[in-house]
Structures are given as C-alpha cells and as structure tokens.
Amino acid sequence: MSVNDNLLEVKNLTTEFRTDNGMLTAVDAVDFSIGEGETVCIVGESGSGKTVATESITGLVKEPPGKVSGTVELEGKDLQSMNKKELRQVRGDNIAHIFQNPQEAMNHCYSIGWQITEALQVHQDVPDDEARKRGIDLLERVGLANASARFDDYPHELSGGQKQRAMIAMALVGNPDLLIADEPTTALDVTVQAQILKLLNELQEDYGMSILFVTHDLGVVAEIADRVVVMYAGKVMERGDVFDIFEEPSHPYTQALMECIPDKGRETDGIPGTLPNPYNTPDGCRFAPRCDHANEDCTIGDQPEEIEIERNHEVSCVYYQSGYDSSVVRDSELESDSSSTEMGATDD
Ligand SMILES: Nc1ncnc2c1ncn2[C@@H]1O[C@H](COP(=O)(O)OP(=O)(O)O)[C@@H](O)[C@H]1O
Ligand code: SF4
Ligand SMILES: [Mg+2]
Structure with missing residues (x-):
C-alpha cells in the first residue's frame, strides 16, 4: 500500500503534561500510519503512552495541562489545526473511540437504546422510529442476544461483555472510517475477550473501517493486527507486519x-x-x-x-x-x- 492510501498519518506526535512535579513527556515524537481497512495495534506495558497517543489524535487530551504537537492527518486533513467544533464533528462522523471500561464511558442515567439513537441522531436526521430500528439492528449485529428487548435496558442491567458490545454498537452508529479501540477487552474474561475480538474482525470486514487497537497483551495482537507498533516509555521500539513481529521479534x-x-x-x-x-x-x-x-x-x-x-x-x-x-x-x-x-x- 502506498503512503498516499493512508487513512491516518501521524507524524512527530508529542504530548507533554505540566504537573506539580514538573513536565512529563508521555508521547515523544511518535510516527505511524493506518491504511484503509487496516488494523494497526499499539502494544506496550501500562504507562507506555498508548492511551495518551490515541487520545491526542482526536483531541481528547485536555490542554492544559496537556500540550500536543506534531501532525495528525485524516484523509489528508490536518486534525491539529481544527477547532473544537470541527474535531467533535470528526469524532462523530469519521473516528469513533471505544474504551477499556464501558462502565465509565456509558451514561448510567439513560438506557443503552437511548444512548445509541442519541449518537445516531446527533449526526443524522433520522426519525425516532427509524433510529430505534437501526439501533436494534446494530445491537443484533454486535451479537447482543434478544436485542429488541435489551434496547431499553440500562447499563447496570448488562454484563461486562454485553456492555462492551453495546459500546461497540454506539461507536459504529456513525459508520466511522476509523475505530480506535483502547484495551476494549482487558476488563473481560478470556472467553468473552475472544468473542469481542472475533466480532471486531467481522465488523471490520463488513464495514471496511480501519482499526487502531491498543493493548498491553501481544497475545491479543496476534488475533487482530495487520501491523504492530511496539511502544515503550513514549517511544516506538519496533514496528512491522504482524507476521514479522511474531516470526522475528527483533527488539x-x-x-x-x-x-x-x-x-x-x-x-x-x-x-x-x-x-x-x-x-x-x-x-x-x-x-x-x-x-x-x-x-x-x-x-x-x-x-x-x-x-x-x-x-x-x-x-x-x-x-x-x-x-x-x-x-x-x-x-x-x-x-x-x-x-x-x-x-x-x-x-x-
Ligand atoms: N492527564 C495526565 N496528566 C499527567 N500525566 C499523565 C496524564 N495522563 C497520562 N499521564 C502519564 O502519561 C504516561 C502514559 O500514560 P498512558 O498513555 O495512560 O499509558 P498506557 O495507556 O500505555 O498505559 C504515564 O506516565 C501517565 O502517568
Ligand atoms: S541493546 Fe538495544 S534494546 Fe537493549 S538497551 Fe541497547 S539499544 Fe536498547
Ligand atoms: Mg491506556
């Protein structure tokens, strides 16, 4: 794939935090790209800067205390130069984010169905009954059993795996070009983890989206990545196609x-x-x-x-x-x- 085919191009991404203890550089001049329909995994131990790197891409790092520099281009458009409103639009229309802990990312006061249709209607002019139908279809697509009955459930009525499926449905509602999944299976037991990884692989085939997947576990990388970026203490240590990384881990x-x-x-x-x-x-x-x-x-x-x-x-x-x-x-x-x-x- 030529460089011009890249959906996302990150160059010299650097994120610092000003704290009471001084300046901390969480991400230090990191480059990487993601092609269309490709899954890139960032892997590294906890504290390596994976979350800060992904949140810096979509403007989720609070500035101050954070300070993000470098360039992030989505289909050639520079996200760093966008204002908050434009970035929000990109987050709704082009890039969706799922997080490690759906518990924290969901609103507990609203049913999952309400949250999914809300996410849909913010970006598209869809009547309520149509939004409900599309929401239920999506919940079915992400494998939530008995989706039409669960649609009106509140987050606390779902198991961890079901919540993560609902989060994925919420992320897919805007048909994103890029799904950023930050340790989406870490809080789940291995069986549910394997199901969610399989689901993400299937959804990627159906929707043709690119995935930026973050994990501390190379075992998970083997299940989902096309390419791997190994990060340590804010820096890239090694990168390559998944096959090469597993056949010949060189760092x-x-x-x-x-x-x-x-x-x-x-x-x-x-x-x-x-x-x-x-x-x-x-x-x-x-x-x-x-x-x-x-x-x-x-x-x-x-x-x-x-x-x-x-x-x-x-x-x-x-x-x-x-x-x-x-x-x-x-x-x-x-x-x-x-x-x-x-x-x-x-x-x-
Ligand atoms: N808001 C913040 N203020 C100060 N330091 C932060 C903040 N967020 C993250 N960090 C620091 O940045 C580094 C990278 O964190 P993070 O990206 O969360 O790592 P990972 O996701 O790889 O576990 C860590 O040292 C962390 O303590
Ligand atoms: S041998 Fe390589 S990985 Fe080890 S400390 Fe030296 S440069 Fe780093
Ligand atoms: Mg993290």
Whole structure:
C-alpha cells in the first residue's frame, strides 16, 4: 500500500503534561500510519503512552495541562489545526473511540437504546422510529442476544461483555472510517475477550473501517493486527507486519513482551523491572535499565534511530546499527522461540 492510501498519518506526535512535579513527556515524537481497512495495534506495558497517543489524535487530551504537537492527518486533513467544533464533528462522523471500561464511558442515567439513537441522531436526521430500528439492528449485529428487548435496558442491567458490545454498537452508529479501540477487552474474561475480538474482525470486514487497537497483551495482537507498533516509555521500539513481529521479534523489549504472553498455562510476572520515571527518562535507549544486552552506547544520546531490518520492519536498537553484530539480540529471540506462542493461537 502506498503512503498516499493512508487513512491516518501521524507524524512527530508529542504530548507533554505540566504537573506539580514538573513536565512529563508521555508521547515523544511518535510516527505511524493506518491504511484503509487496516488494523494497526499499539502494544506496550501500562504507562507506555498508548492511551495518551490515541487520545491526542482526536483531541481528547485536555490542554492544559496537556500540550500536543506534531501532525495528525485524516484523509489528508490536518486534525491539529481544527477547532473544537470541527474535531467533535470528526469524532462523530469519521473516528469513533471505544474504551477499556464501558462502565465509565456509558451514561448510567439513560438506557443503552437511548444512548445509541442519541449518537445516531446527533449526526443524522433520522426519525425516532427509524433510529430505534437501526439501533436494534446494530445491537443484533454486535451479537447482543434478544436485542429488541435489551434496547431499553440500562447499563447496570448488562454484563461486562454485553456492555462492551453495546459500546461497540454506539461507536459504529456513525459508520466511522476509523475505530480506535483502547484495551476494549482487558476488563473481560478470556472467553468473552475472544468473542469481542472475533466480532471486531467481522465488523471490520463488513464495514471496511480501519482499526487502531491498543493493548498491553501481544497475545491479543496476534488475533487482530495487520501491523504492530511496539511502544515503550513514549517511544516506538519496533514496528512491522504482524507476521514479522511474531516470526522475528527483533527488539529486546518486544522479545520480553513475547515472554509475557499468557499461553499454554505458563505463569509470568511480567518483565522484570519497571518503566523509567517519566519525569526523568534516561539518556539513550529507554529500555536500557531493563535490557540484558545494554552496553555503554545504549545510554548516550537519544533513543536509537529506527532502522529498517527488512521491508516495513523497523527496530530502534543500537545492535542494528552498522558496526554491531545484530545476532547478539536476534539470538535471544531464538532461545525464547521454543516456548513462545504460535501465531493465531487462541486463549479459549
Ligand atoms: N492527564 C495526565 N496528566 C499527567 N500525566 C499523565 C496524564 N495522563 C497520562 N499521564 C502519564 O502519561 C504516561 C502514559 O500514560 P498512558 O498513555 O495512560 O499509558 P498506557 O495507556 O500505555 O498505559 C504515564 O506516565 C501517565 O502517568
Ligand atoms: S539499544 Fe541497547 S538497551 Fe536498547 S534494546 Fe538495544 S541493546 Fe537493549
Ligand atoms: Mg491506556
């Protein structure tokens, strides 16, 4: 796909927060793009800047204390230069957002049917009975059993999985070009999680929309992504087609995330160590304090430039720079290969 086919083009996206403890850079000069009908996953541990990055795209970061810079283009239109009203229009017509916790994103005072038809009627001039019919059709489409009876239910009458389905229906009501799904399955048990991922895949085929999917779990990425952006401490560590990322995870951080996939009954406590202090990120590679391969070149200057190691597969690690032997980091991936998840394996 050529660059011109991209639906969304994000360049040099940087989001800082002014806080009582000083300036914090949550997203630091991040670039990525999403093609039409494509699913791009941003993956990284909690605190990596995934939510802030996605909310910066659609103007959901409160400024101040936030400050967002860089360019975000949707079909060539610069969202950063739009005023609040224009952005609201884009959020209604072009980009829909679903969140980790539908509990927080829904209004508890109104029935789900009311909320869906409201979302529809804000953007389209549809009479009430037609809106109700379309709302019920959508709830059926997202797999809510007995949709016409559930239409008038209040959020507290639905289970977690049913609420997330209703949220997806609400997001789809405006027929968005891009669906941003921020950890939409994290609060759900694995069986419901698998159902929701399957649903999103089906809906994408039916509606032809693009999806920006955010998760901390590489296992989920395998189920849904076309392309993957691995983020750590506000920076991109590795990016590539999903197949390449799983076949050849090349950044030590991606390899560490691979080890954390909860598959085959293997217990894991996550990656040893913690993210760097966001107020005072280390020089050089941000992963250096936790990386077994770190050497002194890893702790000077900025995060290493991303280097293309094969087509569309880029890695930000000094071992891929000229003069280095990249097999040092590639080999650790081979060691973990025997125990890592196979592509497409499901949790249920
Ligand atoms: N409103 C805010 N004010 C200050 N810091 C924030 C705010 N929102 C997020 N952050 C910080 O930005 C960083 C990235 O957060 P976030 O995007 O939520 O991470 P993720 O979604 O990857 O778990 C974290 O250090 C977080 O504490
Ligand atoms: S640049 Fe250095 S610290 Fe960073 S991932 Fe590569 S080897 Fe590890
Ligand atoms: Mg988040």
